[in-house]
Amino acid sequence: MTDKPAPLFDTLVIIGPGLIGSSILRRAHEDRRIARRLIACDISPEVRARVAELGIADEVAADPARAVRDADCVIICVPVGAIAMVAAQILPAMKKGAILSEVGSVKVTVMEAMAPLLAAYPDIAFVPAHPMAGTEFSGPDAGFATLFEDRWCLLTPPAGTPATALARVTTLWEMMGARVRDMTVEHxxxxxxxxxxxxxxxxxxxxxxxxxxxxxxxxxxxxxxxxxxxxxxxxxxxxxxxxxxxxxxxxxxxxxxxxxxxxxxxxxxxxxxxxxxxxxxxxxxxxxxxxxxxxxxxxx
Amino acid sequence: MTDKPAPLFDTLVIIGPGLIGSSILRRAHEDRRIARRLIACDISPEVRARVAELGIADEVAADPARAVRDADCVIICVPVGAIAMVAAQILPAMKKGAILSEVGSVKVTVMEAMAPLLAAYPDIAFVPAHPMAGTEFSGPDAGFATLFEDRWCLLTPPAGTPATALARVTTLWEMMGARVRDMTVEHxxxxxxxxxxxxxxxxxxxxxxxxxxxxxxxxxxxxxxxxxxxxxxxxxxxxxxxxxxxxxxxxxxxxxxxxxxxxxxxxxxxxxxxxxxxxxxxxxxxxxxxxxxxxxxxxx
Missing domain, CATH: 1.10.3660.10 (6-phosphogluconate dehydrogenase C-terminal like domain)
Incomplete structure (x- = not known):
């Protein structure tokens, strides 16, 4: 009798299931080697209801601090200007050794806003990602499982990011179909x-x-x-x-x-x-x- | 017994059967209400051979002054910088009452170069046209009969152009599938x-x-x-x-x-x-x- 290999993450939480976030969910829902348990979290009741209807997450949550408690990886998929605010809410609730990521299109200002927060939580690995994919549409209905296929995903891990955390986020995006490269935020x-x-x-x-x-x-x-x-x-x-x-x-x-x-x-x-x-x-x-x-x- | 209506032109001559010129020929060859006789003229032996092979003209000619002798309408389809030079060659050979046109993308400088030539041939109506259509490809193989379908064709007739000549060129481009409007060269x-x-x-x-x-x-x-x-x-x-x-x-x-x-x-x-x-x-x-x-x- 052969054991099924463990998925990449036990619990993966997507905060903000819009175009990008819902595409990650769709892909992970199709390919259960990515995560055993998928949680979608959004402040909007309409978005939560729609994600539940679409059936692309195992659980739908309203409170980010509660949603992330068991997470091995949390990906913040909200507009660039709101990332640090969400991070401030969830970092105190995340478990030691978990990975925090986000998918913004710019990185220097996000890193500047995140640095003081991250300093207080040295056991959380922060691995920012920028999947270079998108359409003119937005919201949970706009996403699709193949959005990242053959597109680049740029990672901008800060100095000192544990190699294991970087490797797991790299694998995540490869499983999304993307080609991955890492570089500094400035570059x-x-x-x-x-x-x-x-x-x-x-x-x-x-x-x-x-x-x-x-x-x-x-x-x-x-x-x-x-x-x-x-x-x-x-x-x-x-x-x-x-x-x-x-x-x-x-x-x-x-x-x-x-x-x-x-x-x-x-x-x-x-x-x-x-x-x-x-x-x-x-x-x-x-x-x-x-x-x-x-x-x-x-x-x- | 009903007579077939006469075509728009008896003899239509295309000088320079490249992307635009060969597309005009293809359309006119498919729709014989446009011209009874189609002549393609080019200085390049390779282009002439290819047009003959493609079978999109009734005659293929090397000498523009000979080619235009019977023409009711001549359309110069060469690069903007060469239009006036070709016109200088053919104007003396054109018959009175014939229409001369060209398809360049700019009009002021073409009109400036043409004005002194046209002054010497007051019986030729000059009706410049700009079909706003094209692809990245060029040469007689690049053309196709539907290139002008639903695209704009802008006409820039000089003051004093006979209304009948303007009407016939308008009809020609409508038969090409284009939408036609006229305006000054400056505009x-x-x-x-x-x-x-x-x-x-x-x-x-x-x-x-x-x-x-x-x-x-x-x-x-x-x-x-x-x-x-x-x-x-x-x-x-x-x-x-x-x-x-x-x-x-x-x-x-x-x-x-x-x-x-x-x-x-x-x-x-x-x-x-x-x-x-x-x-x-x-x-x-x-x-x-x-x-x-x-x-x-x-x-x-």
Whole structure:
């Protein structure tokens, strides 16, 4: 008689089962090698009722401090600005040796807010994660079990994180289907500023620039929007509150990337003004080279 | 016995059967109400051989001045910078009352180059067109008969264009499946600067900005490219020569839109720097409003 191997975690708690949180639950509910017991916790009665209806958790809880008592791993899946507040509520209730994680899109400000809290609980391992996946939708109905398939999940463990805790969170995300890499919070925020936050800032801005044109032209912008503008507005159709928080929390890296970008855009403008064909063509060609690399990296 | 109605044109000549030109030919070859006789003309022997193989024209010609002799309508489908040169070759050979058209993405500089030529041939009606459709591919194999379906075609007839000529070119593009509107060349170039040319300039630029980052970060930009950056590189994967010509030929309107955009991006940067949440959120929301309008206009 062979024993079934123990799951990765006995009890896994998701606080905030929205797009990301409910996708983790769905995957873990399908693959019981991840956790024996899944608890979803939310302050909203509507969200709790919906999660219960969906049947993607074993238990649904209202009080985070009670929900986390038996947890081997807790993942906070709330907006970046609320992570430390939730952590302050649950850290006193967590058991020694448990793992605390979160899934925010920026890491430096989260780490700054968490540092004093974590100092008081040296027996809790904090392993922040950023699964680079999402859609334009939110809430427990928006999630799906394959959301993280073949996407990157970046971990930003602070110095001194126990190797076993880092290994278990790495395994968790691999079991979610993701490719995992770890880096410092500062490096994470710079990478995300250029690959995600700045493109969104530019997309929001060009919509505003078009909207500012005279009434007649504005109407025609909408009528005649060519493919170029369509791509911009696709990435501009995201949640305003979420993006406000990301911009404000990754202020320093984002403003640095914006400055570099504006300098480069002005250089391109100058090349066009002076008719410098070599500069124009070489800049266009660099874009094509990056595009080809993306295709080779299966990210496009 | 009922007579079949006469086609829109007896002889239609396409000079430069690339993506756009070969798509016109394909559609007209499928729908013989457009022209009784289709002539494709190209300086390249390879292109002529391929068009003959594809069987999308009734005749294939090498010499433009000979090809246009019987034409009721000639459409020049060559890059913007070469349009006036081709026109200078064919205008002396065209018959009185014929229509001359072209399909360039910018109109002011084309009109400036064409004006002195046209003055010498007052019996030729010039009706420039800009079908707002395309793909990343080029050449006679890239075209397809439904390329213009439900897309806009902007006409920029000069003052004094005979109403019958404008009506026939309008009908031609409607038979191609397009929605047609006419406007001045100046207005056309400003609309296209904001909806197409500036988005492409920004997309090319952000690829360069990312490429300029330190070696380590650059590699990770490619690895971790989130959806925002993917959308940018999709529109950055276009033909360098075509885009160089567009940027240089629409210099004035494009640089004006770039200036407005940079001012707006800097204002957004300042709002982030000073933590002005109202400004940030209102700019994000304007982007969403434009996006919704695009969906309602069937352009997304």
């Amino acid at each position: 994470h925020d710079r990478v995300c500023a250029i690959v995600s936050h700045l493109p969104h800032l530019l997309a929001f801005t060009i919509c505003g620039t078009a909207d500012d044109l005279a009434d007649e032209t504005r109407s025609e912008v909408l009528d005649f929007a060519a493919s170029g503008f369509r791509d911009f507005t696709r990435i501009a159709a995201s949640d305003p509150t979420m993006w406000r928080d990301i911009f404000l929390n990754n202020r320093e890296a984002l403003l640095d990337m914006l400055d570099r970008f504006i300098a480069d855009a002005q250089a391109m403008g100058n090349a066009i003004r002076t008719g410098n064909e070599d500069v124009i063509v070489s800049r266009i060609k660099r874009g094509r080279a990056i595009r080809r690399s993306l295709i080779e990296n299966r990210q496009a | 056309h170039d400003r609309v296209c600067a904001i909806v197409s040319h500036l988005p492409h300039l920004l997309a090319f630029t952000i690829c360069g900005t990312a490429d300029d980052l330190a070696d380590e970060t650059r590699s990770e930009v490619l690895d971790f490219a989130a959806s925002g950056f993917r959308d940018f590189t999709r529109i950055a994967a276009s033909d360098p020569t075509m885009w160089r010509d567009i940027f240089l030929n629409n210099r004035e309107a494009l640089l004006d839109m770039l200036d407005r955009f940079i001012a707006d991006a800097q204002a957004m940067g300042n709002a982030i720097r000073t933590g002005n949440e109202d400004v940030i959120v209102s700019r994000i929301k304007r982007g969403r409003a434009i996006r919704r309008s695009l969906i309602e206009n069937r352009q997304a």
